[in-house]
Amino acid sequence: MASLDSALIAIERACGSGSVIRDPSLLEGYAQDESETEPCMPEAVVRATSTADVSAVMKAAYEYEVPVTPRGGGTGRVGGAVPVPGGIVLAFEKMNAIQGIDKQELTTRVQPGVILGELKRVTEEEQLFYPPDPNSLDSCAIGGNLATNAGGPRAFKYGVTREYAMGMDVVLADGTILKLGRETKKGVTGYDLTALMVGSEGTLGIVTEATLRLIPKPESTVTAMACFSSLDEVAPVVSALLAQGELPACIELLDEEAIRIVRPEAGLTIPNETKAMLLIELDGEEARLETELERTGNILFDLDALEVLVAQHSGERERLWASRRELSHSLKRQAKNKLAEDVVVPRTKMADLLRYCAELSERHELVIPTYGHAGDGNLHVNFLWDDPDQKARVDEAIESLFRRVIDLRHWSIESAVSSAGTISGADCATGKDQGRLRSEAHPEPG
Ligand SMILES: Cc1cc2nc3c(=O)[nH]c(=O)nc-3n(C[C@H](O)[C@H](O)[C@H](O)COP(=O)(O)OP(=O)(O)OC[C@H]3O[C@@H](n4cnc5c(N)ncnc54)[C@H](O)[C@@H]3O)c2cc1C
Missing domain, CATH: 3.30.43.10 (Uridine Diphospho-n-acetylenolpyruvylglucosamine Reductase, domain 2)
Structure with missing residues (x-):
């Protein structure tokens, strides 16, 4: 003391x-x-x-x-x-200044307490874009994002925080101040200490300023919700889209239990028989988006989507996303206890992992809602329980989950090739169902 x-x-x-x-x-x-x-x-x-x-x-x-x-x-x-x-x-709440945005160099210099959502708003006003977008964006700060190498739904197309960290000032445990990284687009020599610092969770040093890379803001964005009658149907979607040259900004997956929770908030009418859902966002040049959306819709219907609904305006899009962002907190309200595990497998192994989660739920008689970033093979597996006696079963199920994830991560050329091959290009490129996208004509709120 x-x-x-x-x-x-x-x-x-x-x-x-x-x-x-x-x-x-x-x-x-x-x-x-x-x-x-x-x-x-x-x-x-x-x-x-x-x-x-x-x-x-x-x-x-x-x-x-x-x-x-x-x-x-x-x-x-x-x-x-x-x-x-x-x-x-x-x-760091008092170190929350966006010190500058350089529109020529496409960079911004920020203090660690800047709230991510604020940085996004400010850069977008300048027609620029800072892509990392953990779903906590209105309350997490840049220092925390750098320390955790935050990802988010758009990591599928744009990558995670490390890819946008160019340089930073850090303070080491003994108070020494270091300047790391670069201010220039190119900087290839020497150790990449900035990359080392990102994701080190405060164990190597404390970030007190950072230079972040920006990119031009995509001209337009469209969000669609694809509904399927089984989780198995969802698993090949990512590979199929990539095989067809489509690269959505994000592909988020929700299982039946997660759908039950977002259903009243989502704004769009989710068909009753939906057992799995994908939230897909495309962005880019406005002139090309319509064609991309059509092609994506065709691929989804060829993979037996029940329905593909397209958000018609920013209000509808925001409502869909808000229900997704709130999901973690909404789940917490479903039971007295919740443990959320965050696991990643190669995306070609998503089907195996989803099936295994369903198996665990049945075997251990537990409610295990699952959702996450399907594009990255990253799932949030949630264990919910009320009765303290169930905890032993939860622990057992979590251990089994981790064992399976490790098994699924073993690289196997044979399995990668065969999984990718489950959807052939010809299967998806028929285009025979043009015009099947459904949009709900909700008027733009005033
Ligand atoms: C609803 C919800 C959704 C989420 N979705 C995602 C998601 O999609 N993707 C994702 O990656 N994460 C997600 N997260 C997790 C979390 O928001 C991220 O990890 C975020 O980057 C943490 O930022 P923070 O400012 O809240 O950090 P904190 O929680 O305050 O800190 C996180 C770590 O960083 C260290 N730290 C903080 N500031 C500094 C600094 N200046 N220098 C060095 N170390 C520092 C802390 O000591 C701690 O170890 C989500 C969380 C919630 C609640």
Whole structure:
């Protein structure tokens, strides 16, 4: 405790009076994140205002051996922002400036506390686009995104945060300040320390500024919802689209249980017999989108889609996405307990994984809603239960899930070729069902 007090005195001296928060009612808000990790109250929170502040905090913490947990929006799903007992939280809500957007170089310079949704809005006003889009975008911060290498639905086409991080200022555990990376488009020599830092979850250093790559904003976007009567029908869709040269911005999958939850909120009428659903977004040049949508629709119908519904305006699109973004929280309300696992398999193995989740649900008599980024083979497998006696079965099912995921990840040329071959180009390119896309003619809300 004496070292903690000494560290906090040194920090307040360096960062200014009021920079250290010790009021328990305020500390409570920093005790947990969006994971199921047990909350832990920090001893103090420091709201940094500059790289120099962060350096001073780390120097003092290093000297007095006090653990520090950096925190962005606190939306992490693995407990990374939950403080270490006896430690302090370094919070970035005051370091939230978008310091500039360079329209010539297609870059932006930001502080770590910038909320991702805000950066998206501001860059889009300049007709530019920052693609990483975790579904927490209105509450997560850039520092947290860099630390977790955040992905999101559009990672399928545009990649994850690492692909947009060009350079950054970081503070090491002893307070040393480093400038990493580049400001220029090309920068090929030397170790890529920026890439190393991205995804390191605050264990290697603390990001205090970053230069991010932007791309031109896609001219237009269209969102469609494809409904299927079984999960098995959904599995080959991604390979089929890619085989036909289609690259949607995202392909999100929802199983029957997840559909039941989004159904009242989705805005579009989902047919009753739907057991699996894909949310597909295409973006690009307006003139080409209609043809792409038609081709995509044909592929989906050739794979036995019951219905392909197209959102007619931004309000309808936003409503669909809002129901998808809210899904994780909505699931939490379905049972007393929820454990969400986040697993990835080669996308050609998605069918096996989906089948296995259904098998686990039956074998362990558990509700296991599953949804995720089908384009990346990334599924969120959720275990819901009310009765504490069910927990042992949940643990057993989770262990089996991980074992199966590891098995499915073993690379096998033979299985990759045969899975990709399940849909032949000829099967999908018939175009015989042109005009089968259905749009619900809801008027644009006022
Ligand atoms: C509804 C919902 C949907 C989500 N969807 C997705 C998704 O689609 N894809 C995805 O990838 N994630 C998703 N997430 C998880 C989460 O939003 C992301 O991991 C996000 O990047 C975390 O950002 P944050 O600012 O909230 O970080 P926090 O939770 O505050 O912190 C995360 C980690 O980063 C560290 N950290 C924070 N700031 C810094 C910094 N400046 N320097 C160094 N380390 C730092 C923390 O110590 C911690 O280890 C979702 C979460 C929710 C609640």
